[in-house]
Amino acid sequence: MVGSRARTARDFPLDDLAGGAGRWDLLARCVQSALFVSHDLRRDTELVLVLLGPPSPPKSVRVSGALVQRLNPDERSTVALLSRALELPLPPGGSEVESSPGVFVSRRDLSATLDAAGASDPGAHGDGRMVLLDESGRHGGPDRLPEAAGPDPTFVIGDDRGLGEGQMDALRARGAVELSLGPVSLHADHCIVVVHNLLDRAGAAPPGAVGGR
Amino acid sequence: MVGSRARTARDFPLDDLAGGAGRWDLLARCVQSALFVSHDLRRDTELVLVLLGPPSPPKSVRVSGALVQRLNPDERSTVALLSRALELPLPPGGSEVESSPGVFVSRRDLSATLDAAGASDPGAHGDGRMVLLDESGRHGGPDRLPEAAGPDPTFVIGDDRGLGEGQMDALRARGAVELSLGPVSLHADHCIVVVHNLLDRAGAAPPGAVGGR
Numbered sequence: 299m300v301g302s303r304a305r306t307a308r309d310f311p312l313d314d315l316a317g318g319a320g321r322w323d324l325l326a327r328c329v330q331s332a333l334f335v336s337h338d339l340r341r342d343t344e345l346v347l348v349l350l351g352p353p354s355p356p357k358s359v360r361v362s363g364a365l366v367q368r369l370n371p372d373e374r375s376t377v378a379l380l381s382r383a384l385e386l387p388l389p390p391g392g393s394e395v396e397s398s399p400g401v402f403v404s405r406r407d408l409s410a411t412l413d414a415a416g417a418s419d420p421g422a423h424g425d426g427r428m429v430l431l432d433e434s435g436r437h438g439g440p441d442r443l444p445e446a447a448g449p450d451p452t453f454v455i456g457d458d459r460g461l462g463e464g465q466m467d468a469l470r471a472r473g474a475v476e477l478s479l480g481p482v483s484l485h486a487d488h489c490i491v492v493v494h495n496l497l498d499r500a501g502a503a504p505p506g507a508v509g510g511r
Numbered sequence: 512m513v514g515s516r517a518r519t520a521r522d523f524p525l526d527d528l529a530g531g532a533g534r535w536d537l538l539a540r541c542v543q544s545a546l547f548v549s550h551d552l553r554r555d556t557e558l559v560l561v562l563l564g565p566p567s568p569p570k571s572v573r574v575s576g577a578l579v580q581r582l583n584p585d586e587r588s589t590v591a592l593l594s595r596a597l598e599l600p601l602p603p604g605g606s607e608v609e610s611s612p613g614v615f616v617s618r619r620d621l622s623a624t625l626d627a628a629g630a631s632d633p634g635a636h637g638d639g640r641m642v643l644l645d646e647s648g649r650h651g652g653p654d655r656l657p658e659a660a661g662p663d664p665t666f667v668i669g670d671d672r673g674l675g676e677g678q679m680d681a682l683r684a685r686g687a688v689e690l691s692l693g694p695v696s697l698h699a700d701h702c703i704v705v706v707h708n709l710l711d712r713a714g715a716a717p718p719g720a721v722g723g724r
Contacts, residue, residue: 313526316585323585327540331704336646336671336696371698372529372536373586433549440712458549482711483549484704485584491544491697491704498695499653 299328299486300408302459303351308384312374319377320351324457326376327487331494333363334371340494346415347380348408356407359383359397366400408454409468415452416472426450428474430461431489435478443493444500446475453493455486512541512699513621515672516564521597525587532590533564537670539589540700544707546576547584553707559628560593561621569620572596572610579613621667622681628665629685639663641687643674644702648691656706657713659688666706668699 303320315323325347332345343363350356359380361369368379383403386395392410394402406414412428427448438446447453454461454469461469479492516533528536538560545558556576563569572593574582581592596616599608605623607615619627625641640661651659660666667674667682674682692705 313587316583316588327543330540330698331701334698334701336698370529374526375529440708480708480712481714482707484708485543485547485549488544488547488704488707491701492708494695494701495653495693495697495705495708499693501694 299325299345299490300348300454300456300461300465301325301350302457302462304347304349304457305351306349306354306357306384307352308381309353312378315373315377321457322377322381323373324486325349326373326380327485328455328490329361329369329376329380330371330373331487331490333361333366333369339363339366339369343494345490346411348406348411350407356405357384357388358404358406358411360394360402360404362400362402364400368398369400408465412452412454412468412472426452428469428472429453430466430469430474430476431455431479431493432461432476433478433483434476436476438475438477440477440479440492440496443477443479443496446477447497453490455489457486512538512558512703513561513667513669513674513678514538514563515670515675517560517562517670518564519562519567519570519597520565521594522566525591528586528590534670535590535594536586537699538562539586539593540698541668541703542574542582542589542593543584543586544700544703546574546579546582552576552579552582556707558703559624561619561624562597563620569618570597570601571617571619571624573607573615573617575613575615577613581611582613621678625665625667625681625685639665641682641685642666643679643682643687643689644668644692644706645674645689646691646696647689649689651688651690653690653692653705653709656690656692656709659690660710666703668702670699 305320310319332343333339341364345361347359383397386397388405392404392406394404396402429447429451518533523532545556546552554577558574560572596610599610601618605617605619607617610616642660642664
């Protein structure tokens with residue numbers, strides 16, 4: 299998830315997530331959509347927030363569903379937890395630092411994040427197909443998604459400003475397929491919910507993630 | 512949407528939506544899921560929050576996608592706007608009072624809300640099928656939803672505590688069909704996103720609600 303103007307310092311009030319924080323409210327909801335199921339977390343999923351706003355871009359915050367602790371579903375507490383990552387000094391070269399259990403921060407931009415996701419590091423990252431969620435749907439719609447994504451996919455989505463040309467190029471250079479989720483353009487957090495549902499119904503969810511029934 | 516312990520007075524801090532407010536954070540996300548698309552609102556949708564928590568239940572807050580104003584997508588500002596409805600004196604008998612443009616509050620419980628939704632009042636309420644979103648899926652799964660819902664449906668969903676027996680009886684007495692959304696039990700706000708996507712893809716979305724492509 300690319301936050302085109304998400305603040306990269308912990309200098310915003312938690313009362314103003316949609317304004318001064320550069321849409322950290324949306325990033326928090328993406329975390330909720332990616333990781334929460336009823337009474338459980340999706341242990342097989344991780345979300346990377348690529349933060350490109352001032353004052354110190356780029357930063358990348360990775361949240362592991364398998365490892366994260368003390369994550370609650372509301373926006374304020376989610377941002378309070380994740381934004382601790384913005385206070386840490388970061389090593390050059392893109393290495394990660396763990397800011398709280400299961401939350402990792404680094405200097406990676408989108409390209410470096412994609413490279414890390416494509417690397418063979420099955421414990422932490424997917425090494426399957428890259429899928430750009432985009433309303434143009436150049437390579438198909440939601441019916442194609444489970445098959446086109448394949449095992450262990452990485453989905454990429456922009457915020458309300460979408461992705462820039464350089465970012466699109468980085469994705470295309472890595473062979474990303476571009477899929478839409480239907481005829482209505484949705485918020486990023488809602489797109490993540492739809493993707494999970496498509497994969498759940500296609501049988502991609504491991505038993506550990508299954509709730510009620 | 513039934514908020515089984517949602518506060519019915521405006522006496523909670525906006526910093527504690529998931530705690531003292533009785534899960535008003537979840538209600539706010541349900542509003543976001545029901546009404547927001549990219550750069551627009553779903554003008555053909557309305558959401559009713561049935562509030563059953565202390566100190567003064569029941570109350571029902573109806574948000575009209577066609578009429579609501581000053582609604583932003585973050586939890587805090589959404590609750591700040593909607594909870595103004597909790598400060599108003601309410602007439603007996605279930606009549607509604609408008610607390611801000613497109614936001615209406617009444618003394619209705621779930622049964623009275625269902626009766627109002629079933630009444631022929633096309634400007635404000637659906638008069639079609641009632642659908643209970645429930646992980647048991649007694650009458651089918653997501654593939655059946657668009658057809659089973661038919662035109663102008665009313666969807667009913669509980670919070671993390673689910674619906675009580677009396678509420679289930681009220682729904683069954685009104686002929687509700689019980690559908691699941693897939694094999695994984697989801698948060699209520701995420702269920703609403705999936706329902707919209709299923710209906711959007713089935714062609715139920717009017718042109719006015721269509722975003723990007």
